[in-house]
Amino acid sequence: MKSETLPTVGFIGAGRVAPPHAPARRHAGVAVSAQASPSPPTADPVATEARPEAVSPQSAVDHCELVFLAVPDDAIASVAESLAWREGQAAVHLSGALGLDALTGAAVSGAAAGAFHPVQTFGGAGTQASLEGIAFGIDAEPPLYGVLARMAERLGGRALRVPSGARALYHAGAVLACGCVTALLAEAMDAWERAGLPRAEAQAALSRMAETTVANVGAAGPGEALTGPIVRGDAATVRAHVAALRAVAPHALETYGAIGKRAAALAATNGRGGGVDWNALFEEAARCE
Numbered sequence: 485m486k487s488e489t490l491p492t493v494g495f496i497g498a499g500r501v502a503p504p505h506a507p508a509r510r511h512a513g514v515a516v517s518a519q520a521s522p523s524p525p526t527a528d529p530v531a532t533e534a535r536p537e538a539v540s541p542q543s544a545v546d547h548c549e550l551v552f553l554a555v556p557d558d559a560i561a562s563v564a565e566s567l568a569w570r571e572g573q574a575a576v577h578l579s580g581a582l583g584l585d586a587l588t589g590a591a592v593s594g595a596a597a598g599a600f601h602p603v604q605t606f607g608g609a610g611t612q613a614s615l616e617g618i619a620f621g622i623d624a625e626p627p628l629y630g631v632l633a634r635m636a637e638r639l640g641g642r643a644l645r646v647p648s649g650a651r652a653l654y655h656a657g658a659v660l661a662c663g664c665v666t667a668l669l670a671e672a673m674d675a676w677e678r679a680g681l682p683r684a685e686a687q688a689a690l691s692r693m694a695e696t697t698v699a700n701v702g703a704a705g706p707g708e709a710l711t712g713p714i715v716r717g718d719a720a721t722v723r724a725h726v727a728a729l730r731a732v733a734p735h736a737l738e739t740y741g742a743i744g745k746r747a748a749a750l751a752a753t754n755g756r757g758g759g760v761d762w763n764a765l766f767e768e769a770a771r772c773e
Contacts (some may be wrong), residue, residue: 494518494548497555518544565589580655583648598624616640707754717758726769741766
């Protein structure tokens with residue numbers, strides 16, 4: 485497999501990550517020759533969109549130089565081990581947390597192993613996802629790394645080298661930036677609902693503010709993007725928040741306190757925070773629950 489050419493590509497599985505690849509691949513000229521799935525119904529979305537030949541998993545391995553394993557993390561190792569691989573081809577998983585050892589079943593037969601994780605959120609019904617401009621967390625040895633890096637660029641993204649030994653920590657960071665932010669926004673919407681505001685208004689207003697915040701972090705970094713009463717040293721307002729949450733949403737106090745402490749530490753690194761002992765304030769709030 486040469487890094488200057490794109491190989492014939494096959495997919496095994498079709499989870500949430502696989503469908504967004506189809507239109508991007510077609511636009512980038514990355515043709516998928518075969519689509520397979522251990523359970524046939526999950527193969528249909530990608531097969532319909534990208535129109536590759538629907539085959540068995542082993543046939544995909546037999547006829548493609550590069551095979552993506554788009555299956556759940558806990559199935560990657562068993563699927564790789566169940567197939568007959570050969571030298572000169574590559575097995576690549578899409579997991580963020582797993583390293584190349586998950587593909588030992590392919591590597592022992594001489595196949596190159598790689599990881600190609602799109603740093604993007606792939607939600608359920610009603611959500612959107614694009615590969616344009618995203619990073620792809622890649623782990624592979626040359627020449628496979630070059631092939632995957634070039635594919636990332638063809639898909640409109642950029643290559644990000646992530647060592648196998650650091651992938652769990654790398655993925656934890658991605659989850660903090662995505663899944664945890666989503667959960668935090670859900671808590672914020674719940675607070676507004678408990679304050680008597682309509683859920684739809686809470687969702688629209690808070691998500692819009694979050695968009696601006698994320699854009700500011702991207703443009704200037706978290707230190708400059710951080711705003712709010714902690715940055716201003718406004719302890720009275722934070723105490724009012726704590727009292728309001730304790731009265732109607734006590735389950736959110738622990739989250740508010742934990743995030744508040746981290747915000748205070750971030751503010752302090754930038755010389756802000758008003759000199760308030762925020763740790764003492766939040767610890768006192770926790771004792772009063």
